[in-house]
Amino acid sequence: MELLEKRIISEGSILPGNVIKVGSFLNHQIDVKLLLEMGREVKRLFEGEKITKILTVEASGIAVATAFAAVMDTMVVFAKKHGTSNISGDIICCRTHSYTHNNDYNMVVEKKYLTGQDRILIVDDFLANGQALNSLVDIVRQSDAELVGCAVAIEKGFQHGGDKLRQKGIRVESLAIIDSIENGEIRFRK
Amino acid sequence: MELLEKRIISEGSILPGNVIKVGSFLNHQIDVKLLLEMGREVKRLFEGEKITKILTVEASGIAVATAFAAVMDTMVVFAKKHGTSNISGDIICCRTHSYTHNNDYNMVVEKKYLTGQDRILIVDDFLANGQALNSLVDIVRQSDAELVGCAVAIEKGFQHGGDKLRQKGIRVESLAIIDSIENGEIRFRK
Numbered sequence: 001m002e003l004l005e006k007r008i009i010s011e012g013s014i015l016p017g018n019v020i021k022v023g024s025f026l027n028h029q030i031d032v033k034l035l036l037e038m039g040r041e042v043k044r045l046f047e048g049e050k051i052t053k054i055l056t057v058e059a060s061g062i063a064v065a066t067a068f069a070a071v072m073d074t075m076v077v078f079a080k081k082h083g084t085s086n087i088s089g090d091i092i093c094c095r096t097h098s099y100t101h102n103n104d105y106n107m108v109v110e111k112k113y114l115t116g117q118d119r120i121l122i123v124d125d126f127l128a129n130g131q132a133l134n135s136l137v138d139i140v141r142q143s144d145a146e147l148v149g150c151a152v153a154i155e156k157g158f159q160h161g162g163d164k165l166r167q168k169g170i171r172v173e174s175l176a177i178i179d180s181i182e183n184g185e186i187r188f189r190k
Numbered sequence: 191m192e193l194l195e196k197r198i199i200s201e202g203s204i205l206p207g208n209v210i211k212v213g214s215f216l217n218h219q220i221d222v223k224l225l226l227e228m229g230r231e232v233k234r235l236f237e238g239e240k241i242t243k244i245l246t247v248e249a250s251g252i253a254v255a256t257a258f259a260a261v262m263d264t265m266v267v268f269a270k271k272h273g274t275s276n277i278s279g280d281i282i283c284c285r286t287h288s289y290t291h292n293n294d295y296n297m298v299v300e301k302k303y304l305t306g307q308d309r310i311l312i313v314d315d316f317l318a319n320g321q322a323l324n325s326l327v328d329i330v331r332q333s334d335a336e337l338v339g340c341a342v343a344i345e346k347g348f349q350h351g352g353d354k355l356r357q358k359g360i361r362v363e364s365l366a367i368i369d370s371i372e373n374g375e376i377r378f379r380k
Contacts, residue, residue: 029243029303030266032259053219058249063266066256069222076220076253113219 001041001175005188007034008154008176018156018181019100026153027060027125032067038175039071042121042151045173046072049148051121053077055114055140057107057132061124064153068123077114079107079139092142094135099128107135114143127152127174130161137170149173157189191231191365194343195378197224198366208346208371209290216343217250217315222257228365229261232311232341235363236262239338241311243267245304245330247297247322251314254343258313267304269297269329282332284325289318297325304333317342317364320351327360339363347379 011024025031051072056065057079065076082105090111097104114120122136133150140147149171155162157179165172177189201214215221241262246255247269255266272295280301287294304310312326323340330337339361345352347369355362367379 023300024303028267028270028300030256030259030268032256032266033263035256036260059252059268059270060248062249062252063256063268066220066222066225066253067260069220070226070257070260073223076222077218078220078249078253080218080249110213110218113214 001038003034003037004153004176007031008178009186012186014181014184014186018158020154020156020178020181020186022154027063030063032063035064035067036071038064038153039068041175042068042123042173043072045151046121046148049121050119051148052118053114053145054121054123055079055109055136056123057081057136060126061132064125065123068121068151072121074121077109079109079136081105081107092139094138094142096135097131099131107132107139109139109143111143114140114145116144118143118145119148120145121148122150123152124150125153127155127162127172128159130159130165133161133165133172137165151175154178191228193224193227194366197221198344198368199376202376204371204374204376208348210344210346210368210371210376212344217253220253222253225254225257226261228254228343229258231365232258232313232363233262236311236338236341239311240309241338242308243304243335244311244313245269245299245326246313247271247326250316251322254315255313258311258341262311264311267299269299269326271295271297282329284328284332286325287321289321297322297329299329299333301333304330304335306334308333308335309338310335311338312340313342314340315343317345317352317362318349320349320355323351323355323362327355341365344368 152174155174155177157177342364345364345367347367369379
């Protein structure tokens with residue numbers, strides 16, 4: 001998506017370890033108008049798929065999921081990162097590792113929010129190694145709901161999490177795929 | 191707001207310690223259509239205030255803020271709860287206590303996202319003791335931006351955080367104010 005690629009080029013900065021910082025529009029300050037535009041593109045890509053719910057994980061995935069849901073007229077469910085005191089009843093849980101924060105955590109969803117009538121689109125802001133998305137896929141598979149696919153804002157193609165998911169037969173649509181970062185220059189997949 | 195009060199009555203449940211659980215539409219599963227409707231009411235309440243940015247705090251505040259921003263055509267900034275590796279540069283920080291999770295944490299915003307041109311509306315899903323909102327107010331006051339007021343989905347009036355903020359001269363608009371919970375019966379402020 002050209003609009004998003006342009007914003008990554010003009011506003012993104014690259015930190016050590018090829019961490020891409022897009023805090024000015026995606027995950028600290030949020031350009032909701034851009035997110036709604038991205039939502040319209042995702043709606044077009046998944047047209048006819050009759051998605052009922054968007055599943056994401058806290059925290060920065062929530063903004064993307066909410067904007068997409070506003071356009072696609074669906075509900076949102078977000079997985080929580082701990083078993084907090086506000087989670088009760090039947091839960092689905094998946095142990096996950098975060099490379100960004102270098103820790104393990106439980107991703108938790110209450111079972112009743114993913115029903116046999118639901119067709120789920122998994123949404124997140126970033127896809128790198130694919131740990132978070134794999135856990136969300138695992139959560140949908142533990143539920144009675146059906147997985148339609150995944151939609152991501154920015155995929156770091158050189159970390160191959162997206163391609164591994166695609167090799168498993170899961171539909172993954174990323175609005176911008178970065179294939180390499182060399183000498184501070186970002187190259188997108190065509 | 192009658193629509194929201196009705197949902198609290200029909201779907202909310204009361205946990206020990208008068209914790210109100212509204213995970214089916216506000217902070218686990220999210221009814222984005224309801225949030226957009228709430229955003230239209232907040233837009234009406236703050237008409238003419240020329241709000242440029244909505245400030246909230248992760249995680250569940252992000253959904254409310256994103257939906258409100260979609261309606262009000264503003265940007266969102268969300269405070270992060272730790273100094274994560276993705277935060278760099280000049281930051282504004284406020285130490286906060288969470289009654290829900292019974293812990294202390296740093297609320298952090300990059301300074302450059304709250305400028306002298308910004309008129310800020312603080313948004314959150316819940317207002318109880320007012321710790322989170324007080325910290326967000328403190329962050330705006332440490333910045334060059336101007337505070338317009340606060341808009342909250344559900345205020346627990348019997349915990350008085352909202353009234354204390356109002357006594358300080360801060361405009362606080364809550365779409366539903368619960369004044370008491372007795373024998374499982376929720377009473378709203380008129």
